[in-house]
Amino acid sequence: MVRVTVPMPARPYDVTIGTGVLATAGDHLPELPGAAQAYVVADRGVADRWFETLASGLAARGLPTVLLTVPAGEEAKTLQVHQTLLHQLATQSAHRDDVVVALGGGATGDLAGFLAATYMRGLPFVQVPTTLTAQVDASVGGKTAVNLPEGKNLVGLFYQPVAVLADVAALETLPERDFRSGLAEVAKVALTVDLELLAELESDPSPVLARDEGALERLVARCVRAKAAAVSEDERDTGRRLILNYGHTLAHALERLDAFAGRTHGEAVAVGLVFAARLSERLGRSEPGLAGRTLRLLSSLGLDGGGQLPDVPSITAAFTLDKKYRGGVRFVLLEGAGRPVVVEGVPETTIAEVLEEMGAAA
């Protein structure tokens, strides 16, 4: 098992990564004074596979569990589901020292974090990520949110967990498509800040693709270290953390235009990584070859980075809702692998040209 500390200035917390973390959950939590109950938020599918294991790990610590089930995936991230959960906590007399636990992917984590932050102005929150996306990215950093029909993650706040428990054995049951989606976030980390990881993946991705537990433990730990470094310097996405949005401007626009029903988040990120690399090249910011390298990496991870795109005006309209927007869209670009830059004032014509090159109608 590996432990990575996220050194948030207000209160550091540990991410425990390894095999068997769920069954020993109670051992990896900090003091929780007065906690009488753990409210575990999970969708039915994840709960059927992993709730009992987690519950026994928490029971060993004397913490009884109540399961609160939610819809699977993005459908959980609505104000309606949030409200239902608030009522459930209130009718069960949940109190301020009790714990909210997110057991599942990034969607469950984003929703449960928002629940933990808002009920009685905040309950201790534990992330138990069970998808690759959530283990390498979403469970660390304290972003919580639900969606509005107008856009993704438009309602939420920053609220850090007290602990993150990432059991790589839970990834065994993850469908192939969701696993590959998580690899898009891994590719993002490798391309932006971890050249050693990039070299490893470029030379032999097969242990990761075979979900070798040792390989996954190292992979998750590397990505968590990268995220921990970025968020502890910049909790609120104003500087260094923006780098982890590489590929996400287009990804979020696509997710919104697909009405959240088309590509997975990771598949949208893969397209976004290709777009960002092409844009970096087109603007002369990066050395030539970055887009080709990105495509080769994605393809070796089972991601194509392509597919149907909406038309250019729809995409550029969606860009204006991007949270990096500040008097204009800001893009995270790469001057080369491992050298991210935040760029303002990218001409709309250049954006349109690159999107058209990728198949978007004018």
Ligand SMILES: NC(=O)c1ccc[n+]([C@@H]2O[C@H](COP(=O)([O-])OP(=O)(O)OC[C@H]3O[C@@H](n4cnc5c(N)ncnc54)[C@H](O)[C@@H]3O)[C@@H](O)[C@H]2O)c1
């Ligand atoms: N807060 C952040 O910093 C952050 C970062 C990245 C992504 N996100 C958000 O996370 C969401 C995407 O998360 P995701 O990719 O984890 O997808 P997800 O949460 O939608 O889960 C995908 C599917 O995997 C299933 N699943 C989860 N764990 C499983 C397991 N171990 N075995 C079998 N099935 C399992 C779920 O039931 C669901 O159907 C998006 O809403 C995205 O916006 C948030």
Ligand SMILES: [Zn+2]
């Ligand atoms: Zn992401």
